[in-house]
Amino acid sequence: MHVVYPVVVSALLFSIGVYGVLARRNAILVLMSVELMLNAVNLNLVAFDVWLGDRLHGGQVLTLFVIVIAAAEVGLGLAIVLAVFRTRRTVDVDRLRALAEVVRTPEPGRPDGEGAS
Amino acid sequence: MTSQAPGLWPPSGPEVVFLLLGAVAVGSALLVVTTRQLVHAALWLVVCFGALAGGYLVLTAEFVAWVQVLIYVGAVVVLLLFGIMLTRAPIGPSAGLDSGNRWAAALVAVATAAVLVTVIVTGFRTAYAPLQPGRGAAEPLGASVFRTWVLPFEALSVLLLAALIGAIVLSRTDIRGRE
Amino acid sequence: MTAVVALIVLLPFAAAVAGLLATRLGTRDVRAEDVRTRGVGARDARTADVGARAERAAYRRAAWFAIVPGTVSAALTVWLAAALARGTPATDGRFWAELLPGRTEGTLTVVETGSVPISLTLRADGLSVLAGILVVVVALAVQVYSVGYMRDEPRYPSYSAFVSLFTSAMLLVVYAGDLIVLYAGWEIMGLCSYLLIGHWWEDRANSRAAVKAFLVTRLGDVGFLFGIFVLGLSAGSFRIDDVLRADLPRGTLVAATLLLLAGVAGKSAQVPLQTWLPDAMAGPTPISALIHAATMVAAGIFVVARLYPAFLAAPPTLDVLGVVAAVGMLGAALAALAQDDLKRVLAYSTISQLAYMAAALAAGSDRAAMFHLVSHGAFKALLFLCAGLVIHHVGSNLISHMGGLRTALPVTFWTMTIGFAALAGLPPASGFFSKDAVLSAVEHGTGPAQPLVYASALLTVGVTGAYAARAWLRTFFGPARIEPLPEPPPGVAHVFDGREAPPSMLWPAGVLAVPALLLGLAGWAAGVQVEWGPAAASLAVALLGAGIVYALWRAAPEQDPARLLGPFRAPCERAFYVDAAYAALVTRPVLRLARGVVRTDARVVDGAVRGSGRATLGLSGLVRLAQNGNAQLYVTGLLAGLVLIAVAAVVLT
Known part of the structure; x- marks a missing residue:
């Protein structure tokens, strides 16, 4: 088995995951894309484990660990998505703009309560 | 390893199988990130994960393949489907699943793919791994996990516990943060 | 010592x-x-x-x-x-x-x-x-x-x-x-x-x-x-x-x-x-x-x-000094003839007399210059103190407000008469001797400017006699024109209701009258030579000037004898428009330059400062557009940068 084949497949999967993370609005779809990226990593790990013939099976064991972590991540991520959905009634990533700087438009006579918080 | 390696073309039998499975995985992954229906995306994800599990089998990583099927296809995708339902997503096709910076995303993704594939092809063109059946079976892997990797394994169990508690705290509405 | x-x-x-x-x-x-x-x-x-x-x-x-x-x-x-x-x-x-x-x-x-x-x-x-x-x-x-x-x-x-x-x-x-x-x-x-x-x-x-x-x-x-x-x-x-x-x-x-x-x-x-x-x-x-x-x-x-x-x-310097003196003495004397303000008459006469001293210096006689300086100091101080007395009494600086003060201010009249006599160069007052010393020095002077200086000096003697006579006659003779001002404007001394000023003002004038009258005789006694011929000529010129003014005044005491200047009267009164020329040539360009500098400062310098602030705000507004809170955009930028760095690392190494 040439190493190039699985590794190239993994690179393509990773890039597709990147596209999904960047382009999808729905938070659950973003999570799915993250899963794609994790799987690409897994495939990579397995391919190099086979190539190196590691006696300790480091690559495959690490793959197992990544799968476990991915499961935990999906659980937590969905919990967060649900919490966001409860408060905002939406899971569209590009409508969650709380990171933006509050642009103050100074209005005379009224203290800007929003900017202070 | 590389000295007695056969040429890159024509591919051997396992390689052909792997390439077919990889094509399925990549194609379904593309459908995951482009489809207009949320539920379809989840289902295509199942196809992708299944194809990958097949790929693991070809690569002699049997245990990882089964774990992949059990956890990803069995647990993760079900969890995602639950999430889709709980966020009251529409079942049919919906228009606005792609955000505004779709083209920027495509550009970055293509660039990433180009860089990665270029680097990989340049670096590993001649790398060859002879497949040994049974190497990734449950027994040697289990022995390795519980001998060499037992400490990370335990740490990971603590991580899982923390994730469990976190998920519960996040999803329960009657637990409130400090005002 | x-x-x-x-x-x-x-x-x-x-x-x-x-x-x-x-x-x-x-x-x-x-x-x-x-x-x-x-x-x-x-x-x-x-x-x-x-x-x-x-x-x-x-x-x-x-x-x-x-x-x-x-x-x-x-x-x-x-x-x-x-x-x-x-x-x-x-x-x-x-x-x-x-x-x-x-x-x-x-x-x-x-x-x-x-x-x-x-x-x-x-x-x-x-x-x-x-x-x-x-x-x-x-x-x-x-x-x-x-x-x-x-x-x-x-x-x-x-x-x-x-x-x-x-x-x-x-x-x-x-x-x-x-x-x-x-x-x-x-x-x-x-x-x-x-x-x-x-x-x-x-x-x-x-x-x-x-x-x-x-x-x-x-x-x-x-x-x-x-x-x-x-x-x-x-x-x-x-x-x-x-x-x-x-x-x-x-x-x-x-x-x-x-x-x-x-x-x-x-x-x-x-x-x-x-x-x-x-x-x-x-x-x-x-x-x-x-x-x-x-x-x-x-x-x-x-x-x-x-x-x-x-x-x-340094003979060139003396030549310059001589030309300056020649121009100054005649011009200032003419200006003095046309002034209506008594103090300005005296001021222009000072310029004229100082030009005499400068002419003597230019001609090579510091002795004559110093002699005239001392005698002029005495009689000009006397004249100013007397003018102060007159102004004190009248409440105005203008000659046209004066007249007939001879009887009201006898002491002032006599002391000021001595002063004017010295100014005009009438014997035996000090001015006669000192001015004669200056004239003879100029006459014997050398240098290319000497004829000009000498002619100017002689002419000035006549004009000096004329303006001295005019001021004297208009102030002390003729009809009284006192119009008591109700309230003196600022800058003018108070009107006195008494006939003469207090003794503390009269005494200095009286004491100064003595050197103004006798200093020339003293100088003569001390050894200053008098050339009687030119002295008599200059005396005649001075008397001629004074006589013309007297004749004009006699004909019409109400009118100003300065009318003899005819069309030149206005330029003389304005001192030949030197002030206006300086204002046009120096003051106004400088002011315009200053205004230009202020405008440049406000527009260019301050504009650059404020503009840099505004430009920064505008640029930061552009940057802020990217900072829109969309996490996906941030990640896009992050990954794009990562890819760029990877490419750079691959290409450059």
């Missing part, structure tokens, strides 16, 4: 310090004590009265501070003159060597400057004492006169202190043995003239006149300072003796003396820097007397006489 010289200079200075600092020391205590003893209830009613009493006390004390040191200084000067008269004559003596042969010089200390040292030196010789006597006598007369003239002036203490400082500075110039010391006194005089001309600064015109005097003389002083530098640096010493003894190349001397001449023209109000002097009439009249007779304008002529060997060695 040097100590005496130092004392002469320092006494007026001490008087100035005391006048500024000590006059009100006790009076405040008196006021506070009065208020305390009288109780609280009566305080408001009494405060004004107490304040007035404090003012009177300060006034009396300032008067004492002003007069006593001046008197002592005058006495010491006389003693110094007597001491110098007993001295042994020097071999290379100048014109004063026969009369006052002695000399003394003392150095307090030598200031090492790194290059040419400055020696704090005072010296006294015949020339110094001659000028020194003039200064102290006129200053004393002015101080005594001011006691009466400024009786109701609330700022009298500072006024008299500045007069003392002025006197001290002029004495420093006179007795300086070092060019830098001389320059110090020279500049202090500029400051004092500014302070005193602007004494009634409440009126905007007065403060403007003060600023003008300051700036115009300062313009000349720049040249003066550089002239000193050229002389001192090339001679290797600032001591006057060393400078005069040094064998300097002719080019250096010409450059240095021409630069000095700029300062002399500024201080002595010669063409082209003469414009400040008529405006300086905005000051109190005693100040005009002081400036015109003894201090400010005399300093310029005195410095030329002091450095005369240097000037003699």
